[in-house]
Amino acid sequence: MCLALPARIVELTGPETARIDLSGVRKEISIALVDDVAVGDYVIVHVGYALTKLDRDEAQRTLELFASAGLGPEAAA
Amino acid sequence: MKYIDEFRDGATARTLAAAIAREVRPERRYHLMEFCGGHTHAISRYGLADLLPGSVEMVHGPGCPVCVLPIGRIDNAIELARDRGVVLCTYADTMRVPASEGLSLMKAKARGADVRMIYSCADALRIARDEPRREVVFFAIGFETTTPPTALAILEARRTGLANFSVFCNHVLTPAAITHILESPEVRDLGIVPLDGFIGPAHVSTVIGSQPYEYFAEEYRKPVVIAGFEPLDVMQAILMLVRQVNEGRAEVENEFTRAVTREGNAKAKGLVAEVFELRRSFEWRGLGEVPYSALAIKSAYADLDAERRYGIAYRPVPDHKACECGAILRGVKRPADCKVFGTACTPENPLGSCMVSSEGACAAHYAYGRFRSATPGERSHA
């Protein structure tokens, strides 16, 4: 359930609102559930609300984890 | 789309598929339940089953808040719109769910009820502000992902003194449902479900964190891997579960580290705790009464609680006699095992909860898996 997507914050439009961009589609959403949001951050958006920030370092690490899957469980530990 | 497309890469999928195939032990099967409807959808949409070895079977869990919404609650929503003349704001997912008397919210709308499809509960607030002479009710559904926005809407309505707005609350809880699957007496009567592990929901976990799942891992000795929403996330999670099962471990692991922490979103959880409290029991379609599995609005916000405001009386409505959704939601039977699957019960005319939403086990199998079973020589996983 819970269709949610990572989208980039392109503008802070109010104390608790921001505009996100997803491949050129823009929408104003609420950031009331997340603190310290800045332009350029990525947030996970669900029903018009940001739920959390996306940790870009972790995202990179996860992609590397996928790539190393071929090396076996020891390498992934 | 950044942070989306990279997690859908086909070449990486093949690497992960090969790893899974290499690590499954030949002498055993792996029954893994993906709790979340979004994961069910991803598995179907990307044809993930084609990439898994035959010994890995994905069992679709009850993590679809539309599927598990009892008919009686939809009847209540229709009543509010049709008989009490409110503007009923709802997410589109509920519009076509069949309720009593051959009605649905869509059909009630066709007969003149003011039912409005919205994308966000903020839209319901806006409608209430724009139409001060109408009573506006927001039909709130969803697991823990969707609950914080509802909490915000209620707090906003209170803060601005919005007098014509209320919420019909049907929010349900993930850990309670998982517990119920693992331990309810009916499940024991039907035979222990041979579930080896769980893929934990992605976005619910961004809110509640990974901590709540530690209970299952410990108490029931079942591994849980929280997985992101994209197909590579699901495959990686399956690999991690296979490893845990092979090594006899039962831990909570987090694959979705880019969005999930152990504590989750404290701010969101705090807002939910401010507005909602646990119901002692709540009926889940297909699962029966599940204790401490759903939320109600606290009495401090009684004026914003549609159930109290309109004196809504809940009348349970049993499912069709031949419906096997209960067993399917618990992973004991498969859609194809149901006598009415694909005949009397189809996506156009769903008899039970599993066929209602596109992520329900039966709807997913009907849309994506049916052809696989029809093709001779192919495995049937869906």
Place this chain on the structure above:
Amino acid sequence: MPDAAGRRRSRYGRPLDLERGRVDMTHGSGGRAMAQLIEELFARAFDNDFLRQGNDGAVLALPPGRLVMATDCHVVSPLFFPGGDIGCLSVHGTINDVAVMGAVPLYLAAGFVLEEGFPLADLARIVASMAAASREAGVPVVTGDTKVVEQGKGDGVFVTTTGVGVVREGVDVRGDRARPGDRVLVSGTLGDHGVAIMSLRENLAFETTIRSDTAALHGLVGAMLDAVPGLRVLRDPTRGGLATTLNEIARQSRCGLVLDEAAIPVRPEVEAACELLGLDALYVANEGKLVAICAPEDARALLAAMRAHPLGERAAIVGEVIEDPHQFVQMDTRFGGRRVVDWLTGEQLPRIC
């Protein structure tokens, strides 16, 4: 002829107030008000020899060949959207219906059901758009009708257009002609129209530069038939999108189809909008695109002819017809697995789950 003040003289006394006037019941009652509406708004905009004769119908000269007729009812809401409006949509839609039968569209008829209270300014805008589309396509509106319904019984305006055309010799384009081995082509990016409309729907609003792709495709079809006269199937994937159209063809031709997801052209913005709303672009409406099925040896020539035309620049081969007693439409996903692309269960709705 304009008078001293620069206003057109009307033989009905005062000219139509196209700025502030509204449709009322007299405009549909058959009397002078209706005649004025027809003359000063409709006929003036469409202006051709047929309409100038002022008869109830039009006598048409038809070139030799088999006659094709098609009709379309248009109820789109909102009436005005990025890239078009109900007016040009209704002209393009029927021209395309005739064209995908392999026919050259020749004439159009247009019927309007107007809601009492509808602003004449909007009606004038719609009719002007229709007239422009008709002129640009070279297909005149030769006859029409208008009625008015009470306020609340319409959605502003409903338009029905009917078109006739003639199929050239040797062309046989039908939904049941697909054969195993044939190639499936699309003329361009999918989902543009549906997303453009949805971006304006209350409660779903998002900002996007996506415009409806509404266009008259008979020129493109002509180029395609010139290159491949033996073209088997042509259809325009409107409501229900590519997926619905292909399921229809699979059923008519009693065969299966396999698509290659990576080959299907979709604009990144359209893809993003679909992701946000939980929609599948394969099921989203198009109003300026074609699906074509041809013999495998003709695919390259067909693709080249399509890409050479301005409305087919992003044409692509997206799949193949196969033997399949189940008549499934399947797709090899970008991810590597295969899935079925089933019939839609009612209109696709956005979802949160």
